[in-house]
Amino acid sequence: MKFTLHIWRQENARAKGHFETYPLEGISPECSFLEMLDILNEQLISDHIAHPVCFDNDCREGICGMCGLYINGRPHGNDDGITTCQLHMRKFKDGDDIWIEPWRAKPFPVIRDLVVDRSAFDKIIQAGGYISTTTGGVPDANTIPIPKHKADMAMDAASCIGCGACVAACKNASAMLFVGAKVSHLTLLPQGQIEAADRVHKMVCKMDELGFGSCTNTYACEAECPKLIKRQNISRLNRHWIGALLGRDRK
Amino acid sequence: MMNLDSKIPAGPLAEKWTNYKASQKLVNPANKRKLDIIVVGTGLAGASAAASLGAMGFNVDIFCIQDSPRRAKTVDHFHKALGKIMWEYCGMARNTESLTKAKQLVSELENEFWKSVFIPGTANEMNPELEKAYRLEDYFELAQLVIDDAMHREESCGGHFRTEHQTQDGETLRDDDRFMYVAAWEYQGHGQPETMEKEPLVYEHIQIAKRNYK
Numbered sequence: 001m002k003f004t005l006h007i008w009r010q011e012n013a014r015a016k017g018h019f020e021t022y023p024l025e026g027i028s029p030e031c032s033f034l035e036m037l038d039i040l041n042e043q044l045i046s047d048h049i050a051h052p053v054c055f056d057n058d059c060r061e062g063i064c065g066m067c068g069l070y071i072n073g074r075p076h077g078n079d080d081g082i083t084t085c086q087l088h089m090r091k092f093k094d095g096d097d098i099w100i101e102p103w104r105a106k107p108f109p110v111i112r113d114l115v116v117d118r119s120a121f122d123k124i125i126q127a128g129g130y131i132s133t134t135t136g137g138v139p140d141a142n143t144i145p146i147p148k149h150k151a152d153m154a155m156d157a158a159s160c161i162g163c164g165a166c167v168a169a170c171k172n173a174s175a176m177l178f179v180g181a182k183v184s185h186l187t188l189l190p191q192g193q194i195e196a197a198d199r200v201h202k203m204v205c206k207m208d209e210l211g212f213g214s215c216t217n218t219y220a221c222e223a224e225c226p227k228l229i230k231r232q233n234i235s236r237l238n239r240h241w242i243g244a245l246l247g248r249d250r251k
Numbered sequence: 252m253m254n255l256d257s258k259i260p261a262g263p264l265a266e267k268w269t270n271y272k273a274s275q276k277l278v279n280p281a282n283k284r285k286l287d288i289i290v291v292g293t294g295l296a297g298a299s300a301a302a303s304l305g306a307m308g309f310n311v312d313i314f315c316i317q318d319s320p321r322r323a324k325t326v327d328h329f330h331k332a333l334g335k336i337m338w339e340y341c342g343m344a345r346n347t348e349s350l351t352k353a354k355q356l357v358s359e360l361e362n363e364f365w366k367s368v369f370i371p372g373t374a375n376e377m378n379p380e381l382e383k384a385y386r387l388e389d390y391f392e393l394a395q396l397v398i399d400d401a402m403h404r405e406e407s408c409g410g411h412f413r414t415e416h417q418t419q420d421g422e423t424l425r426d427d428d429r430f431m432y433v434a435a436w437e438y439q440g441h442g443q444p445e446t447m448e449k450e451p452l453v454y455e456h457i458q459i460a461k462r463n464y465k
């Protein structure tokens with residue numbers, strides 16, 4: 001297959017970026033999107049055309065959340081429930097123009113080309129996305145009874161991979177879906193309830209402090225989330241947040 | 252006093268070259284096209300000689316080798332080549348011959364890597380190619396150690412199938428008398444062979460058995 005790629009090039013966080021156009025031929029439809037970029041880079045380097053295009057990736061199987069790219073105006077490309085690394089070139093038409101951009105959100109500054117700094121998410125997790133407990137041996141399964149539907153909801157929320165597509169998709173660069181997923185997955189389980197109010201307070205404050213925007217209920221996040229995290233996690237976050245503000249057991 | 256004379260032909264600028272070609276003394280202009288000139292050469296010198304003689308009216312045959320622009324060898328190129336060597340010669344079934352070959356190929360490839368790998372950019376910027384090269388440097392060392400270890404273990408055990416050591420119907424043949432240990436290799440500096448420490452496998456509660464994969 002043959003494509004015309006328009007790729008965002010930006011040398012570093014302070015430099016001015018621009019689109020650069022690269023024609024690419026002979027791509028197999030079975031090729032993944034990242035493999036296609038590998039092939040482009042191999043050509044850019046070996047023919048001394050340009051510095052290779054920097055893009056983040058790690059697992060290449062949809063579990064690490066590193067590979068987010070804005071492809072033809074959609075985070076993770078034009079398909080639902082997948083990450084960029086799970087997108088295949090057969091999803092495009094031969095001869096297509098493909099526009100590739102980094103996440104664009106103030107709390108995610110560009111490091112180079114398509115790579116952004118997502119450590120703002122780590123800071124939110126560090127603020128409260130954990131359970132303080134003494135670890136010991138692994139307890140036997142089912143020693144703490146958890147209703148099946150709660151376990152399922154917690155599991156669904158826990159499948160958030162922290163990719164940042166929700167922030168990139170949101171016109172306000174809001175991180176509510178991400179924080180909602182993290183708060184839900186811990187708070188739905190009995191082990192996480194002890195610190196629930198404190199946790200939600202710390203995480204929401206950190207999120208605001210880092211410059212993420214407010215939620216205006218557009219749900220672009222839900223539409224673009226590769227892990228299909230549901231908007232109900234945002235409602236749950238709001239409920240817990242109001243509860244925490246009312247001063248229930250907050251230290 | 253020295254006079255600078257660049258022998259610029261007379262006449263108006265637009266006609267200088269034509270005049271010069273016609274009046275040049277060496278060969279009669281009418282005879283030039285009867286003379287075959289063969290230019291043998293490479294690169295720019297050959298090309299410019301051929302071009303100017305041709306423009307003067309000689310019948311020029313050229314035998315010039317113009318190099319195609321040189322393709323640089325990327326880190327990935329070496330990484331894939333290393334993987335291929337390990338897969339072919341230190342793969343699931345290996346023997347002394349294939350391992351000897353692997354060892355030689357890896358060391359040749361490593362030399363080639365140090366000589367001709369191309370890494371764009373510098374160390375003072377985000378540079379994934381440089382990161383990959385650092386990792387590949389380790390992989391070269393690791394590959395050689397894996398080969399050494401496989402060479403040393405003269406038995407077939409688990410994923411290490413030495414074709415010299417198999418039963419008549421192709422099952423693995425372990426040698427518990429000589430190899431009931433884990434080999435831990437200690438680094439001795441770059442290019443030095445690692446030294447081996449044996450960690451004996453002592454089973455107190457289980458019976459050592461042989462697995463049959465059929």
Ligand code: SF4
Nearest residue numbers: 160161163164166225
């Ligand atoms: S909620 Fe979805 S889009 Fe947002 S970080 Fe998690 S997985 Fe990515």
Ligand code: FES
Nearest residue numbers: 060064065067085
């Ligand atoms: S590279 Fe890990 S999710 Fe895409």
